[in-house]
Amino acid sequence: MKSVIVIPARYGATRFPGKSLARIQGRPMIQWVWEAASRSRFTEQVVIATDDDRIADTAAKFGADVVMTKKSHRSGTDRMAEVADKISAQLYVNVQGDEPLLSASAVDDLIRAMMESPRVPIGTLAHRIESETEWRSPEVVKVVCNRHNEALYFSRSPLPFQRTFHSQTKCLRHVGIYAFRARALADFVALKPSPLEIAESLEQLRALENGMVIQLIETKYRCLGVDTPADLARVETALRQQARTRTTRKTRKRKS
Helix, strand or coil: CCEEEEEEECCCCCCCCCHHHCEECCEEHHHHHHHHHHCCCCCCEEEEEECCHHHHHHHHHCCCEEEECCCCCCCHHHHHHHHHHHCCCCEEEECCCCCCCCCHHHHHHHHHHHHHCCCCCEEEEEEECCCHHHHHCCCCCEEEECCCCEEEEEECCCCCCCCCCCCCCCCEEEEEEEEEEHHHHHHHHHCCCCHHHHHHCCCHHHHHHCCCCEEEEECCCCCCCCCCHHHHHHHHHHHHHHHHHHHHHHHHHHHC
């Protein structure tokens, strides 16, 4: 089954214009995402989909495949659907262009799950919520699922409701990486924005309101997306911590 990873990237982000080109340790953020996605073992191609020449030129310089898309697209999924019109595949994986610490193994877990469940139209990731702050934050998208790990609802509100937060309760945070089968992607973008989608500002609710199944794959990957310039500092801190951890492990191996 041919799978293609698509990284939608636009320049005009409301809270952080030009963030795709923001530098992290000397490299543009979009390059970090592309390099991580390219480490996937289960994809044949990684494509950056953009409507901006600055992003396209930068991506071409570090060797990425680029597809220029319309400026009129409302979402990254719409942009990915245009890529699907130009590049044939059975599975399209939407990876956000603002996750420089993307885990290739988490992407592979999603693709593998879709390979093993050929009737599932859409798949996505979620991880356990560990703190009440995370559970209550409207910036954190929560999801509940049925016994078959199919999504029942996504919300910015605390979900499921608890009078007192208990970490033992299965509360899941949605990780915004999606895998669409080609037919499901075409069907999805043909639908109009739905009432719950508009209310919650969550595109995936359009699929649920129209009876499309979204399979949840639980992961340990905890995304650290960049929405504001302040988020860049958190990414830099995380990278320094990762470097220290690698150094410590190498030191221990040499001593052993």
